[in-house]
Amino acid sequence: MESSGGAPPAEERRLLAASLTARYSDWVLEELDELPGSFLLTDPAMSGHPIVYASRGLASLTGYRPRDVLGRNARLFQGAATDRAAVAGVRDAVRCQRAHQVAILNYRRDGAPHWVLLHVAPVFHAHDGRVLHFLAVQVPIAAAPRRRAAPCRRPPVFAACREEARVEEELPCASHAGEAFVDIDKRGLEAGEPRVASGCDKEKALSTANSIFSALNRYSKLTGLVVCGKRCDSAGIPALSSSLNLSLGRIKQSFVLTDRHLPDMPVVYASDAFLSLTGYSREEILGCNCRFLNGPGTSLEVLEEINRNICCEQACTVHLLNYRKDGLAFPDLLHVSPIRNASGKVAFHVWVHLDESIKHDFNGLSPEVWQLGAVGAVRVAVRSLSASGSLLRPSQ
Amino acid sequence: MEVKLTIKRVPTVLSNYQEEGGGAGCGRNCLGDCCLPASKLPLYAFKASNQNKFAQEDGLPTDFFLNSLLLGQWEDRMAQGLFRYDVTACETKVIPGELGFVAQLNEGRHLKKRPTEFRVDRVLQPFHSAKFNFTKVGQEEVLFRFENGGGDSSYFLANVPNTESSHPPSVVAINVSPIEYGHVLLIPRVLDRLPQRIDPESFLLALHMAAEAASPYFRLGYNSLGAFATINHLHFQAYYLSVPFPVEKAPTKKIPLAKCELKSGVKVSKLMNFPVRGLVFERGNTLKDLGDVVTNACIWLQDNNVPFNVLISDSGQKIFIFPQCYAEKQALGEVSQDLLDTQVNPAVWEISGHIVLKRRADFEEASEASAWRLLAEVSLSEERFEEVKACIFQGTGLTESDEEDETNEESPYASSSSAPVASSHIPEGCLVLQ
Numbered sequence: 001m002e003s004s005g006g007a008p009p010a011e012e013r014r015l016l017a018a019s020l021t022a023r024y025s026d027w028v029l030e031e032l033d034e035l036p037g038s039f040l041l042t043d044p045a046m047s048g049h050p051i052v053y054a055s056r057g058l059a060s061l062t063g064y065r066p067r068d069v070l071g072r073n074a075r076l077f078q079g080a081a082t083d084r085a086a087v088a089g090v091r092d093a094v095r096c097q098r099a100h101q102v103a104i105l106n107y108r109r110d111g112a113p114h115w116v117l118l119h120v121a122p123v124f125h126a127h128d129g130r131v132l133h134f135l136a137v138q139v140p141i142a143a144a145p146r147r148r149a150a151p152c153r154r155p156p157v158f159a160a161c162r163e164e165a166r167v168e169e170e171l172p173c174a175s176h177a178g179e180a181f182v183d184i185d186k187r188g189l190e191a192g193e194p195r196v197a198s199g200c201d202k203e204k205a206l207s208t209a210n211s212i213f214s215a216l217n218r219y220s221k222l223t224g225l226v227v228c229g230k231r232c233d234s235a236g237i238p239a240l241s242s243s244l245n246l247s248l249g250r251i252k253q254s255f256v257l258t259d260r261h262l263p264d265m266p267v268v269y270a271s272d273a274f275l276s277l278t279g280y281s282r283e284e285i286l287g288c289n290c291r292f293l294n295g296p297g298t299s300l301e302v303l304e305e306i307n308r309n310i311c312c313e314q315a316c317t318v319h320l321l322n323y324r325k326d327g328l329a330f331p332d333l334l335h336v337s338p339i340r341n342a343s344g345k346v347a348f349h350v351w352v353h354l355d356e357s358i359k360h361d362f363n364g365l366s367p368e369v370w371q372l373g374a375v376g377a378v379r380v381a382v383r384s385l386s387a388s389g390s391l392l393r394p395s396q
Numbered sequence: 397m398e399v400k401l402t403i404k405r406v407p408t409v410l411s412n413y414q415e416e417g418g419g420a421g422c423g424r425n426c427l428g429d430c431c432l433p434a435s436k437l438p439l440y441a442f443k444a445s446n447q448n449k450f451a452q453e454d455g456l457p458t459d460f461f462l463n464s465l466l467l468g469q470w471e472d473r474m475a476q477g478l479f480r481y482d483v484t485a486c487e488t489k490v491i492p493g494e495l496g497f498v499a500q501l502n503e504g505r506h507l508k509k510r511p512t513e514f515r516v517d518r519v520l521q522p523f524h525s526a527k528f529n530f531t532k533v534g535q536e537e538v539l540f541r542f543e544n545g546g547g548d549s550s551y552f553l554a555n556v557p558n559t560e561s562s563h564p565p566s567v568v569a570i571n572v573s574p575i576e577y578g579h580v581l582l583i584p585r586v587l588d589r590l591p592q593r594i595d596p597e598s599f600l601l602a603l604h605m606a607a608e609a610a611s612p613y614f615r616l617g618y619n620s621l622g623a624f625a626t627i628n629h630l631h632f633q634a635y636y637l638s639v640p641f642p643v644e645k646a647p648t649k650k651i652p653l654a655k656c657e658l659k660s661g662v663k664v665s666k667l668m669n670f671p672v673r674g675l676v677f678e679r680g681n682t683l684k685d686l687g688d689v690v691t692n693a694c695i696w697l698q699d700n701n702v703p704f705n706v707l708i709s710d711s712g713q714k715i716f717i718f719p720q721c722y723a724e725k726q727a728l729g730e731v732s733q734d735l736l737d738t739q740v741n742p743a744v745w746e747i748s749g750h751i752v753l754k755r756r757a758d759f760e761e762a763s764e765a766s767a768w769r770l771l772a773e774v775s776l777s778e779e780r781f782e783e784v785k786a787c788i789f790q791g792t793g794l795t796e797s798d799e800e801d802e803t804n805e806e807s808p809y810a811s812s813s814s815a816p817v818a819s820s821h822i823p824e825g826c827l828v829l830q
């Protein structure tokens with residue numbers, strides 16, 4: 001949804017600012033304002049994938065002041081002669097959540113076309129792999145004709161393309177961000193010869209991007225977030241796709257997923273409810289085996305029973321004593337079950353926990369069925385994962 | 397001389413009680429008059445009005461119906477070993493191509509082909525108690541009753557005696573041969589022993605179920621007799637598949653209606669660029685308005701002996717009707733052997749684009765072209781479809797207007813005009829890009 005012109009209304013501006021300040025401290029805006037260059041930050045989780053931050057340098061390059069573009073989708077820079085294939089390349093990179101560089105014809109506020117090197121990169125939450133924002137750096141490409149530049153080597157700091165999807169994009173009604181930077185807006189002038197970015201332009205783009213990451217990191221630590229330019233491995237385990245994380249994130253029960261194919265069967269996902277139940281933080285347990293929950297009172301026979309069932313790929317429900325981080329024991333109704341992906345083979349095990357010492361209200365369902373609801377929801381989420389870990393794609 | 401047409405096919409087993417001797421009478425805790433009224437089942441009573449789709453303040457969480465109740469109960473039955481196989485162990489993939497057909501390999505046990513229990517050339521056939529019907533199903537296969545609570549909020553009761561109800565019980569049961577995880581059967585007014593035919597009240601029940609699930613990935617389907625319904629006892633099917641169906645992505649072309657008929661608010665379109673010709677019904681001022689228009693169309697088809705399938709998608713906001721002719725062609729020997737060898741019976745799920753294949757070679761080689769070829773055999777010809785469409789319009793009192801057609805080229809997934817379902821409460825799993 002684009003505002004018609006001029007600054008967005010106050011409430012909207014507050015929401016756009018909150019997109020950053022909710023994740024990073026308030027000083028992040030000042031820090032970003034200090035950085036040279038023309039760049040934007042966009043929030044894919046907000047309707048229309050709007051620009052939530054625009055740098056001071058934007059005006060001199062494009063004629064737009066930051067308040068002219070806040071809340072609008074970045075396609076506003078494109079125009080009639082912008083190459084659609086280039087735009088499609090950007091759109092695809094946004095959908096696949098990978099970095100991308102392309103020389104593209106943009107239009108200034110006064111309608112004049114100009115060539116820029118556009119560098120788009122996702123900003124990942126370091127631990128759960130969510131994409132928090134996209135950054136888009138624009139570096140002007142000079143007019144002089146030059147030799148064909150060396151093929152652009154994708155900067156190694158950014159992850160290879162993973163075919164993940166944002167959940168919101170699939171809702172039939174949502175006019176959301178899959179169309180992130182796309183859409184030709186009919187605005188007049190023709191382009192000249194297509195231009196090629198020089199190595200110097202690319203370095204400049206990269207360096208600006210890195211400065212942005214540094215700024216975000218410096219200020220994210222204050223609110224407990226850590227961000228990075230690639231999907232980070234926690235303790236050496238491959239992170240789950242961010243869309244899988246998103247769908248798992250909707251499941252309210254207390255559970256973890258473990259991966260038996262990795263050494264010592266580590267936890268690869270933990271729900272928020274699990275963290276509340278046990279008192280651990282995500283960083284502390286991702287990559288660890290579930291035995292961190294066990295303690296002196298935990299029955300070894302029950303643990304052996306669980307292991308036996310895991311080995312034969314069967315589900316089981318057991319009662320055992322487990323321990324929170326603070327050492328407090330709780331009676332745990334634990335259901336463990338193998339979970340298969342689209343290939344039909346077991347990809348993970350799900351462990352759903354329930355503290356039996358607390359009175360729960362499951363709206364009439366028995367505790368067992370309530371737990372099994374989590375298992376079912378996990379099955380559905382993982383079933384659309386192909387063997388390579390990427391999602392099933394309907395075309396190509 | 398009337399020739400009775402039948403075909404031989406491997407029957408789909410919907411219930412563990414289907415292939416028994418079939419003798420009724422009990423002690424088995426079934427769904428018949430002998431057992432059901434005397435027993436208790438969980439009851440989900442849905443809200444009567446669908447105006448407020450979002451968070452109910454004191455009511456159930458919006459994902460309760462689908463995530464907690466249906467999937468939880470389904471998983472419970474899996475743990476009890478009631479299903480004939482683990483469907484999640486069946487390899488599945490999306491076939492590359494424009495439409496993205498979904499293929500699944502389910503080699504299953506080799507079952508013998510038997511003649512179908514009823515003739516395939518009559519859409520309406522009387523109920524036969526001797527044949528298998530859902531009153532013979534054991535209650536362990538039933539997940540819960542699903543009925544109209546009559547109020548503003550939905551509620552759930554874990555254990556309700558079946559005698560105490562203002563409605564004849566309608567139940568949701570498992571399909572023991574599931575196509576996907578969560579595959580269930582909705583059986584309206586099970587004790588009334590209704591044959592497989594659409595009526596307004598039952599269809600509305602199905603729409604309400606789609607609305608309660610509130611997920612675009614949970615669809616309901618109906619097969620008439622002659623269009624691969626397995627059992628002549630009124631039932632709908634439903635399951636959860638977290639990718640768009642090909643038919644949901646196909647473009648549609650609106651059929652302009654004369655102004656006076658627009659008071660129901662229902663929009664009718666023709667399905668375009670899809671191997672099976674069909675009509676699409678959307679919007680409607682209320683769920684009932686939409687349901688009534690569709691029901692009228694189905695009743696015309698039933699009464700005029702045209703087999704058809706119905707897909708309820710988009711949480712009950714979008715309904716497809718596919719008239720078809722495959723079974724008759726098959727009985728008359730008009731279908732090529734290689735298509736028959738795939739053993740695919742093109743019922744509503746196959747037509748929508750979800751195809752279960754029984755041979756690995758078919759699965760490996762599955763292509764959009766081969767899927768299209770199979771489904772094209774199912775469709776009525778353009779001529780016949782237009783005839784049927786005209787008759788449906790006439791029979792249901794709709795009039796096509798003379799205005800210029802508005803072509804709606806966008807696929808439904810690109811259009812932003814559907815009801816604004818809040819993303820935060822959609823309980824589905826990973827979704828896929830086009």
